[in-house]
Amino acid sequence: MKFEKVDCGGKTAAIVLSDSKVITDVNSSLDLLMSAKYEADTKYIIMDKKLIVEDFFILSSGLAGEIIQKYVNYGGKIAIYGDYSHYTSKPLKDFIYESNNGKDVFFVATKEEAIQKITEII
Numbered sequence: 001m002k003f004e005k006v007d008c009g010g011k012t013a014a015i016v017l018s019d020s021k022v023i024t025d026v027n028s029s030l031d032l033l034m035s036a037k038y039e040a041d042t043k044y045i046i047m048d049k050k051l052i053v054e055d056f057f058i059l060s061s062g063l064a065g066e067i068i069q070k071y072v073n074y075g076g077k078i079a080i081y082g083d084y085s086h087y088t089s090k091p092l093k094d095f096i097y098e099s100n101n102g103k104d105v106f107f108v109a110t111k112e113e114a115i116q117k118i119t120e121i122i
Contacts, residue, residue, distance in 0.1 A: 001032075003040040008119040013044035015111070022051040029067040033076045043075050044122065046114040049082030049107075059091050068105050077121060079106040079114035 001022055003014040014036040016022055023029045036045050055061045071078060084096060084107060099105045106117040 001035070003036060005040050005042075006046070006115055008044065008115060008122050011044065011122040012040060012042045013046055013115065013118045013122075014040035014042050015115075016045060016047035016051060018051055020051075021053055022047065023056065023067065024053045025063070026066045026070060030070055030074070033071060033074055036076075043077060044118050045076065045078045046111065046118060047078065047080055048111070049080050049084075052080065057087060057092060059089065059095060064095070068099075072104050077104055077118060079108060079117045081108050081111050081114040083109065 001016060001018040004017055005012050006015055016032065016036075022032055032045065033043065036042055049057075053063070056064050056067065059065070070076075087093065096107045099107060103121050106114065108114050108117060
């Protein structure tokens with residue numbers, strides 16, 4: 001895993017680059033946040049949804065809730081980009097909608113939209 005730093009209105013965000021899943025459980029999500037802090041000097045993360053284990057998007061697993069709670073507790077912000085159109089779960093769609101109206105976690109279609117969302121909250 002590596003980070004590409006990007007300027008978001010005077011603050012830095014880290015775009016996650018990896019050939020394999022980066023978030024597989026709560027601990028790996030915290031490792032990501034701490035790595036971004038120490039390697040890229042930021043708590044703002046942008047990543048492709050392909051780098052997150054699919055269980056995250058199955059709300060009944062509880063993984064998404066645990067991870068987001070940790071990010072909120074540690075002051076992290078994350079924008080996840082990718083295609084969400086194949087998900088049919090109403091609770092997941094509601095979760096994405098509510099997250100996008102908040103200020104900590106965002107689900108968008110493109111990397112450019114993710115950068116824009118992070119820039120808006122900084």
